[in-house]
Amino acid sequence: MVIKELSLSGALVQGLGEAARVLRFSSRLPEQGEVQFCAQVIRQINGAVAVKFYHPDRSTLGNLWEHIRNRLNTGTECPYCGKEKGGVRTRCQACGIALDLEKSDYLDRHLKNTFIQRLQSRLDHLDPINIEKLLNLVDRELLKYHGEPREEEFVGTTAVMLEVFTMIRKVAVTDMNVLILGESGTGKELTARAIHERSDRRDKPFVALNCAAIPEGLIEAELFGYEKGSFTGAYATRKGKFELADGGTIFLDEIGELPPGLQVKLLRFLEDHIVERIGAKGGKKVDVRILAATNCDLKSMAGNGGFRNDLFFRLNAFTITLPPLRERGDDKLVLANYFLKKIALDEGSPVKGFSPEAKTAIMAHPWHGNVREMINKIRRGIVMASQELISPQDMELEPAEVAAEPSGLKKQVFKTQREVVLRTLRENNFVIARAARQLGISRPSLYSLMKKHQIENETARQ
Template identity: 45%
Template sequence: MHLFPDKMESMKQSAALTPQVFDAPIHPLSLRHLVENAIDGIFIIDRNRRLVEFNHACEELTGYSREEVIGKNVFCARAIQCQNASGDSMAGNLCPSLSVFHSGMSRQSERMRAVAKDGSIRWIETHYTPIYTPDGTLDYVLGIIRDITRQVLLEEDHARLGDELDHYRREIESRYDFSKLIGNSKPMLEALELAGEVAATNTTVMITGESGTGKELLARAIHFNSPRKGGPFVAVNCAAFPEQLLESELFGYDRGAFTGADRTKPGRFELAQGGTLFLDEIAEMTPTTQAKILRVIQEREVEHLGGTRPIRIDVRLIAATNRNIEEMVREGLFRQDLFYRINVFPIRLPSLRERKQDVLPLAGHFLERFAMETGKKVPGISREARRLLLNHPWEGNVRELQNVIERAVILSRGELITSAHLFSGLAEGKASFPPTGHDSSGPVQLPEDGLDLEQLEISLLRQALKKARNNKTQAASLLGLTRSTLRYRLQKHGLEEAETNQNG
């Protein structure tokens, strides 16, 4: 054994070594086997500061063999070239083992970098233990080296990702700062003022306004200017899901809840824990889903589909709709009790027609954004194009304006945006898509002797169902209705039961 036999007896009697190790007879070869097979590097330094033990793990870590370092002074043994975290050498009087000889106390070193034979650098952590003779003389120092390179690299990655996350969070918060939202018209300033006042609270907010007015943008601004800005913002478009799928999305489900549920999935309420849940198009919910949402708001807990365990939630709710929800309450299409729960702090976003003075600033903002995205240098918008933008009715509101400017930037070749780059509908003062409900002359002309409106509606409903093969979502789309409105009209005329019986 390389552990110098003349010293073995004194080491066995050393008070610093664990007594039980040497109470039972251990053959030197057995002890050598234990040292050689240790996961961590083990080395021993004698009172002359010379290496007298250097196990296999040390060889693997440093790239040096035992023969190259045994018997050499620890200060000049190439295998133990350590640096502190700043890269400064810790040789000579700075070697941690030296302080153990001076103080006689065990020492856990700071993290160090060890330079291996091939020049590679490993992060290590070393623990030094003094070994005394029976008369109290410090005879050896036992060192244990642990390679923590992977741990340090993971910590560095974690810190880097944390810094990136903080950077992106600050960037997002800056993007949704109320001062960054474009709007100098009186109705828009009033809406932003209300949003700024309610943002600092946990109050439920109801945002109304036509499609394309920026309801989700305002909801995000409220979230990122609230105490919950560090939590998630989760958005759900209630009109995008059929009833059963919407409930599984909102409340989650347990494994086996239905065919295909091969795992437990958290719902949007759970995913929004500690943050904000934005329910867009909330008026499109069916009465059954409305009742379940009401219970969640009242009890502050959800249950998975197929589950029995209530899950407590801490979520701020912001709802939005482009419909006249108060009229829907009067017509029995939306639960009155749920309406009162979500309409705690209403904010109405004006249409772009009501904020004409914001058209050109918004157009300039979109121009700059899309020019940057496409890499084009577009100097601005011509006078004639600005006039067209101001005179356009903007049925699609801000979203339509955004699309118009994006198309114009794509068509431009680095020159001013002109009327030629805009939709032809703008030059005629018309909407860029068919208007809904704003033109008295439509495809159906009223006969001179009048007509039976109820029978006409029944006929159209039946035609739509037949064309859609009784798919209510498609039929509603053909008629320009929501699924819940279609269902209401079918029930009103007794068609839903008739269609069901016909199919059955």
């Protein structure tokens, strides 16, 4: 058996019997000595077979990396994508992967930075049910780390954000339910975590559930858990999020998407704090604080019958509204500098700051995706920058003048969108669910469009 090619994740092997599917083999590396692998055959290639390693342990991985690193060509091509790697020595200009191979922490950083790509390539072959199972698994694993200190800082210097910080501090020590409002990416989950971490519950779990990300039929099982055999596929008894969060905090994200049946169950839970697993004979009392968030206008939804009024009042004991990033003045630059330092440090990038044009563009950009959009733009800027300073083009930001002054086309699109939304609402007599269905969007999306275009429910005024 001859190993023709060797990488961190697998090898190309010649002379392996046809029948082998899973195998264990050892190989002698010239400088590192004997290493053992457990591998799975994934395909035949011209008489050889490609095998994938099952999670080698750290010392095997370390030896393997040392062996590969010593043999990597130091020419002008990137060893990952094969394209010209460009002038910057520490990072490939084509694929963006870090190339400072000689640094001692390279392997750890590489595994972290390419995690999403590796996950993505595996997800392509999975169906939605298996993706769901995987997410549950990841959720459970992540829960184990709840006690570790978080690296994230909550950054803000403008008056509105200082006000938000004061509210977080004040409400954290109470046991009140809090409703966190704000556009997508404004930091609602960060706020929820900040409340939990400043509360007496900080040593207990913080459990998050995104109501929009889970299919309607699975939310109940996720929240309340189930007994073995209570439905097809319930192979073992499982605790729900409420039980897992016992003593701590549960964060219900995108609460506006909670289906009506579950709204009733949540309301009942808020009243007695008893969870009854699906298929169970009795219930169990749990002690959880509920924080909820939404980017839709829950108050209008409650007024229009789109969300239960009584549940809205229960959840809304205290409200924190996060301002959109475009309304945070100089914080745009404060945040941009914070993320630049954080990401550049994490990735070992030599990028030092923003060019004057980039700073102007950051201040002028409308940031509809808020802080999350900013993080993505800066990440891209760091990868693309060919010098120490990031330019607006590196971040794909429009030149400031254009961003500040919406073009004729943008205005026209805005106007047309308003007309279509208003017409559809009138055609459906302002029945939101029907109008949303006709437009092919969700109810919360329609509520936010109504808010954006300042459209009021005309039937409510009559």
